[in-house]
Amino acid sequence: MAMESELITADMVEASEYPELSELYQVYGVPLTVANEKVRVEGGMPEQVFISQILQGIGVSPMVSEN
């Protein structure tokens, strides 16, 4: 995803090595993705579902405009 937009940065975090961070974001299961420090998306899922959950979570409508 980070490759597709200059606005996106992506950190892969090894949860067990950073307990403070894992506690902050309440990482109880992996994978857990946190978007903009507030939106949590848990578990693995198809790409499309994942992207729309992230975008909806941060308030971007995932609907593609027709015009």
Place this chain on the structure above:
Amino acid sequence: MALLRDADRENLRQELSKLQNPVKLLFFSQALNCDYCPLTKQVLEELVSLSDKIQLQEYNCAIDRDAVAQYKIARVPAIALVRVEPPKLLVTGNEPSRERDYGIRYYGVPAGFEFAALVGDIMDVSLGESGLSDQSKAALRQLKEPLHLQVFATPT
């Protein structure tokens, strides 16, 4: 002792032979209070030994403050993946090589699933293709504000 088994090493070498543009791994470490820095370094050294298209550059977070700021490194050990772009023209010869930074970072030892993910990302960054569907790419183009993703994983 080597971390990678011989069979894995050979498979990886084959996989990495598909690399096109060189990829530089910027490894950020520090001497004190970093339990996982030595292991991360060993993983990366074994990985770069398998392809001449992968370069490793090490930074010390206590000293290389400018690089830490430039690449927005939050903690150690950290790895930033950048593609080394070919020079624009062949005229001067002493033009510094340019980098393409997609904003991909790894925090912690890249072991297990994380190692496989790192290898996959190296391939993607080298080839300049994310592998996402056209629909996903279109959806991501709707972004107007920065999006910071943090993906938490464990090695097993």
